[in-house]
Amino acid sequence: MAATNHLDFIMAAYATGAAVILGLIAWVVFDYRAQRRTLADLEQRGFARRSEPMRPEPAIERAKQDA
């Protein structure tokens, strides 16, 4: 059987495998960065979980005073 003729199918399969695996890695890495960035932003604005002290958010405090 001239199996070497099927090199294009073998390469396509490995390209698919690489694309799927790299896609999964990119998904977890970019998602991790996005969540860390959002958490840091919220904490910088004074919001923290129950276990951590909560700082008042300046923008919200100003809005309350204006109201």
Next chain:
Amino acid sequence: MALIDLANPSRFLTLANRAIPWLAGATVLAFAFGLNQAMIAPEDYQQGATVRIMFLHVPAAWLSMLAWGVMTIASLGTLVWRHPLADVTAKAAAPIGAAFALMCLITGSLWGRPMWGTYWVWDARLTSVLVLFLLYLGVIAVWRTVEDPARAGRGAAILTIVGAIDLPIIKFSVDWWNTLHQPASVLRLGGPTIHPAILTPLLIMAGAFTLLFATLLLAAMRNEILRRRVRTLRLMQARAVT
């Protein structure tokens, strides 16, 4: 650290932060060794060089089923024990399992065209794997459409446990029905029917895929815990404004 300590998401994050770099390193080494062995493995007497597609296709198939198995156990944890990390595990595993199922379907088609003369046939094994892929999409859709994580977790858990019936159907489809797909040749009672020169790289690649799954699952679970913290802080922010 006792196993029960992992129920605490903060302790789990500490463990995940320590384990992920080691698991990632082990995954890279396992893939480097596995791919090397896969490339130098002899050609099959019938399939020729296309047997190399099996080094991706078979581990992807196994992992797509393992991921659903993990989700099923986690779903029991959600519904029965209400373990705090159970639905985090189930949600994190779903896209990874879906990706492996997709990889299994595509690489199988790319092997089928030169070997069977067709990319697709509605045989029991292929169809049941396609059903598994669609079930993954269903679970992901439940998570994305129901806003409350607790409600979404219960809905996804029920779908996952019901969908687990597809796992034995996939495994035994080649025995129960006449299929174009070959019968089991590795995980069978009489032992593997594959020559060790091909079986060894296949098992090394399966190990590499399993390490990849463990790494991605831990990383995705860490992301999900952080996402829930973001949600909590946003709710606090909304309450502070009103």
